[in-house]
Amino acid sequence: MTAPTPPRFTFIGMAVDDMAASLAFYRLLGLDIPADGDTRPHVEAPLPGGLLLVWDTVASIRTFHPDWEDAKGSRTSLAFTCADPAAVDAAYAALTAAGYAGPLAPFDAPWGQRYASVLDPDGNGVDLLAVLPAD
Structure with a gap:
């Protein structure tokens, strides 16, 4: 079979x-x-x-x-890789300037990425990231 x-x-x-x-x-x-x-x-x-x-x-x-119910909270997010660390900052700035919430401002993460998070209009997390240059 x-x-x-x-x-x-x-x-x-x-x-x-x-x-x-x-x-x-x-x-x-x-x-x-x-x-x-x-x-x-x-x-x-x-x-x-x-x-x-x-x-x-x-x-x-x-x-x-018809019985669909909205989820309470979320444990899923989408991630977008940016060209470089400056592009993370630029994308975060553009999105927050357009009025979208940015609960996590860009920072250099200990795992080697420039990282930030914004929320889409429905409250879904969207992460922005780029590899940090080697020291």
Whole structure:
């Protein structure tokens, strides 16, 4: 008997309250998001390696999962690698200047990265990082 083919990891899905606000945040991080996505209930953006980042409005999710409940707290975050440590600082500054919360300002982490965290409009953690130059 042949073993079944295992499932293949395909996308990271995010529930959003305001599609336009969420997409504006991720566009600032350089994701290629369809221009007409702001008014759609479901949007997909390709990621390197063939994965997708997918957004669905809460209203859309409730059309097929009426008992869906918003998570309380989060233990998941997305991470974006920046070109260099100065780019971490620049991305953090641009995002916080645009009004997004920045709970962790850029710092030189003991594991060898310039590191910072911001929150998207739905409170999801987004980490910004770059390898620190060798001493």
